[in-house]
Amino acid sequence: MTRYSTFAPALSILGLALIAGLVVTGNLFWVDTSILMAIYALLALSVGVSFGQCGILSVAQAAFAALGAYATAILTTRFGASPWLGLAAAMILPAAFAYPFARLVTNMSHLGLAMATMLFGHMFDIAVREGGSFTGGYIGISGLPPLPVPYSPVWHHALVWGIVALVVLSLSLLQASPYGAALKSVRTDALRAEADGIDVAHARSVALSLSAAIAGLGGWLYAHYISYLAPESLGASISISVLLMAMVGGVATIFGPVLGAVVLTLLSTLLPGAESAGMFYGGALLLVLLIAPKGLMSLRDWHPLTATHKGRSAK
Amino acid sequence: MRLEAIDASVRFGGIQALSDVSVAVGPGEITAVVGANGSGKSTLFNAITGFVTLEKGEIRLGGQSLNRLSAHRRVHRGLSRTFQTPRIDPEQSVLEAVMAGGAGASRSRLWDACLATPRGLRDARDIEAHAWQVLHDLGLAELAHQPMGEMPMGTVRLIDVGRAIMGKPAFLLLDEPAAGLSHAEQEVLKAKIRHLAEQGVGVLLVEHNFRFVTDLADTMTVLQNGKVLDQGRPAEVAQRPDFIRLYLGSTGTDRPAAAPKPTRAAGAPLMTCRGLTASHGRIKVCFDVDLEVPKHGVVALLGANGAGKSSLMGAIAGLVKSGGSILLDGQEVHGLPAHRRVEKGICFVPEIRGNIFPTLRVDENLEISQRRLSGDDLGTLKTELEELFPRLHERLDSEARMLSGGEQQMLALAMALAQKPRVLLLDEPTQGLAPAVYDTLEHVIARIAGQGIGVLLAEQNAAFAARLADHVVVLAEGHVSLRADPGLLADRERLMRAYTGADTEEAA
Numbered sequence: 167m168t169r170y171s172t173f174a175p176a177l178s179i180l181g182l183a184l185i186a187g188l189v190v191t192g193n194l195f196w197v198d199t200s201i202l203m204a205i206y207a208l209l210a211l212s213v214g215v216s217f218g219q220c221g222i223l224s225v226a227q228a229a230f231a232a233l234g235a236y237a238t239a240i241l242t243t244r245f246g247a248s249p250w251l252g253l254a255a256a257m258i259l260p261a262a263f264a265y266p267f268a269r270l271v272t273n274m275s276h277l278g279l280a281m282a283t284m285l286f287g288h289m290f291d292i293a294v295r296e297g298g299s300f301t302g303g304y305i306g307i308s309g310l311p312p313l314p315v316p317y318s319p320v321w322h323h324a325l326v327w328g329i330v331a332l333v334v335l336s337l338s339l340l341q342a343s344p345y346g347a348a349l350k351s352v353r354t355d356a357l358r359a360e361a362d363g364i365d366v367a368h369a370r371s372v373a374l375s376l377s378a379a380i381a382g383l384g385g386w387l388y389a390h391y392i393s394y395l396a397p398e399s400l401g402a403s404i405s406i407s408v409l410l411m412a413m414v415g416g417v418a419t420i421f422g423p424v425l426g427a428v429v430l431t432l433l434s435t436l437l438p439g440a441e442s443a444g445m446f447y448g449g450a451l452l453l454v455l456l457i458a459p460k461g462l463m464s465l466r467d468w469h470p471l472t473a474t475h476k477g478r479s480a481k
Numbered sequence: 482m483r484l485e486a487i488d489a490s491v492r493f494g495g496i497q498a499l500s501d502v503s504v505a506v507g508p509g510e511i512t513a514v515v516g517a518n519g520s521g522k523s524t525l526f527n528a529i530t531g532f533v534t535l536e537k538g539e540i541r542l543g544g545q546s547l548n549r550l551s552a553h554r555r556v557h558r559g560l561s562r563t564f565q566t567p568r569i570d571p572e573q574s575v576l577e578a579v580m581a582g583g584a585g586a587s588r589s590r591l592w593d594a595c596l597a598t599p600r601g602l603r604d605a606r607d608i609e610a611h612a613w614q615v616l617h618d619l620g621l622a623e624l625a626h627q628p629m630g631e632m633p634m635g636t637v638r639l640i641d642v643g644r645a646i647m648g649k650p651a652f653l654l655l656d657e658p659a660a661g662l663s664h665a666e667q668e669v670l671k672a673k674i675r676h677l678a679e680q681g682v683g684v685l686l687v688e689h690n691f692r693f694v695t696d697l698a699d700t701m702t703v704l705q706n707g708k709v710l711d712q713g714r715p716a717e718v719a720q721r722p723d724f725i726r727l728y729l730g731s732t733g734t735d736r737p738a739a740a741p742k743p744t745r746a747a748g749a750p751l752m753t754c755r756g757l758t759a760s761h762g763r764i765k766v767c768f769d770v771d772l773e774v775p776k777h778g779v780v781a782l783l784g785a786n787g788a789g790k791s792s793l794m795g796a797i798a799g800l801v802k803s804g805g806s807i808l809l810d811g812q813e814v815h816g817l818p819a820h821r822r823v824e825k826g827i828c829f830v831p832e833i834r835g836n837i838f839p840t841l842r843v844d845e846n847l848e849i850s851q852r853r854l855s856g857d858d859l860g861t862l863k864t865e866l867e868e869l870f871p872r873l874h875e876r877l878d879s880e881a882r883m884l885s886g887g888e889q890q891m892l893a894l895a896m897a898l899a900q901k902p903r904v905l906l907l908d909e910p911t912q913g914l915a916p917a918v919y920d921t922l923e924h925v926i927a928r929i930a931g932q933g934i935g936v937l938l939a940e941q942n943a944a945f946a947a948r949l950a951d952h953v954v955v956l957a958e959g960h961v962s963l964r965a966d967p968g969l970l971a972d973r974e975r976l977m978r979a980y981t982g983a984d985t986e987e988a989a
Binding site (some may be wrong): 205336337339340342343344345346347348350351354355358359360361362363364365366372471 | 530532551552553554557561562564568570577579580582583584586587590591593594595596597602604605608624644645647648924
């Protein structure tokens with residue numbers, strides 16, 4: 167079952183990240199951009215799991231990331247725990263929140279789900295702001311310990327992109343497995359999935375949990391990389407941005423969300439005009455969605471060599 | 482171990498869809514449930530598989546109640562189903578589609594999949610091997626890597642059966658397996674179903690293709706209006722008058738065509754359909770139908786349930802995907818969308834009075850239908866309607882849903898007439914009406930035709946149609962199986978043959 171095609175996305179990310187690492191090394195601005203890009207890529211991947219693989223439209227991904235980030239921030243600054251313990255908490259806590267939440271809301275329509283997840287994000291935001299000294303309130307938490315690798319831009323860069331590659335690898339394995347096939351049935355035809363003997367509500371909730379765990383992982387990287395966390399660090403606008411990244415890249419593919427994160431981060435960095443940049447950004451987004459409604463990854467079908475691969479698998 | 486439905490009753494809001502129906506199937510047996518649309522077959526099927534909740538009664542497997550189990554848990558207990566319209570993902574390969582059927586029984590967990598643990602990999606290998614086995618058994622192995630979207634309907638149904646048996650079910654439930662299949666495809670499917678039964682799988686199938694059932698089933702249950710009409714061996718049930726009446730329809734008096742009608746139909750036909758086909762998605766339900774509706778004439782379109790009558794009507798109205806040609810007064814209208822066809826004068830009254838707004842009052846309904854008329858036209862129409870439907874004008878301020886079935890049908894016709902139709906398509910106007918209303922309805926339809934409107938009347942009730950029609954066309958499995966004068970409808974044996982498609986000759 168595990169074939170070359172399963173490993174291809176993860177290997178390409180490793181390769182590209184390595185090249186990017188060599189190119190940007192020494193230029194701190196670009197190293198920083200690349201690291202943030204990777205963190206956005208993780209959040210976009212979390213959208214890919216929930217929306218792309220299982221059809222749950224969630225606009226609370228930044229809130230799940232923030233939940234993970236706050237978990238590790240509080241553990242490491244208030245209780246002196248190691249960032250590794252923080253990592254476990256940052257992944258488990260959002261997943262544990264997401265499962266029961268999903269059981270309640272995943273029968274809703276896309277719009278209903280979007281509203282429900284948005285409200286969840288708002289509630290979390292208010293809880294953080296009103297959390298007093300425990301969450302740092304409006305001021306936030308500063309002085310987080312750095313990422314647990316040697317303190318150098320190159321190591322940080324390697325760590326974040328390595329994690330992206332690992333997540334992509336395990337998502338590729340998931341997609342190639344019977345479990346992934348079950349999630350796909352749930353997404354394309356829930357009634358059919360039920361008739362296959364799949365517990366649809368459970369499968370959807372598991373998908374949102376996994377998605378929340380990946381977002382939490384992104385939050386952990388963010389918190390320890392920036393070493394400062396405030397309510398607006400991973401706010402509602404980030405949820406929308408990463409949703410767009412996933413859509414632009416191709417939400418139904420594994421590689422698409424990463425591509426979207428790279429393209430949109432580059433766009434927002436490189437586009438001219440400080441004040442009017444948002445206008446160019448919006449225009450570029452619209453253009454991409456008009457040309458490739460299923461995301462940039464769908465354009466690969468234009469290429470005759472890869473297009474013939476589609477739907478087949480080398481036995 | 483037997484699968485039983487005991488006194489199963491289902492209610493949807495105010496409608497009793499199923500009352501006290503009992504069926505049973507044992508290992509290796511093939512049991513069929515037949516009946517018209519709305520007779521409750523699908524509801525029974527969904528109740529057994531857990532997609533619909535029972536009002537009362539019990540579903541039992543080996544003596545144990547399944548009532549409290551959700552659909553996917555019933556699958557785990559050994560109940561597997563197919564769908565009437567196979568629910569496929571056109572981009573999936575045949576192998577992937579069959580493998581998807583094994584996903585529900587898979588015991589591996591999320592982390593087995595994400596981390597590729599030995600258990601996860603073994604599970605994946607087992608499922609793939611089993612899927613290959615199933616494909617070989619069904620003779621589909623060569624198609625394994627083809628996309629589902631390119632498979633013909635017969636193959637898609639076989640694949641659907643393959644997907645259902647991936648979970649190694651003890652009982653297989655097939656929802657209209659023969660719908661949309663050619664004779665050759667039906668034979669293949671029949672052989673595979675028999676083969677499964679020989680291996681000890683109990684098969685319960687819901688079907689309206691009666692011939693398919695007679696060949697295949699050990700026992701048959703006939704449903705009518707949610708109740709069991711008859712139960713027994715298919716060959717015996719088919720001989721009983723109740724069953725024949727259900728199939729051919731009947732009025733209380735069951736009299737054949739009355740005195741020969743004056744030849745109203747003359748000259749060039751008003752509407753001519755040539756090579757008309759109709760499809761629902763990928764399922765083709767009507768094939769190359771030629772049809773002429775003369776001015777002043779009533780053409781009756783007869784046929785058993787599922788013969789394609791409503792689909793053909795829908796195709797003419799532009800509501801169902803179709804091919805071929807439709808000429809209205811020599812002008813091609815087939816390329817037009819439905820609302821443009823209405824403007825040209827093709828007006829469709831769907832079955833169960835589907836064109837009325839049940840929660841609006843009668844006058845509001847009429848107002849909506851008359852919105853395009855004004856001045857003299859409106860005045861003339863109103864006088865005409867008052868004359869045609871006096872009863873309706875006594876109830877102008879009632880909500881349409883509070884009217885009796887007959888009154889609703891009058892309202893539906895009144896609304897259709899406001900569209901200034903040249904051809905009126907009436908789908909099963911007598912459906913659900915008391916025989917007492919038939920005379921009034923017959924009178925009204927005859928008067929409408931007398932005004933120079935061509936009427937195409939799809940009917941289950943052959944006797945009603947015979948009294949009105951100038952010409953009769955019988956559909957069987959989407960093909961025209963008989964064209965005749967209404968007088969021929971008195972020959973019930975001949976009609977029965979045409980209904981089952983056995984008689985394809987044309988009569989004068």
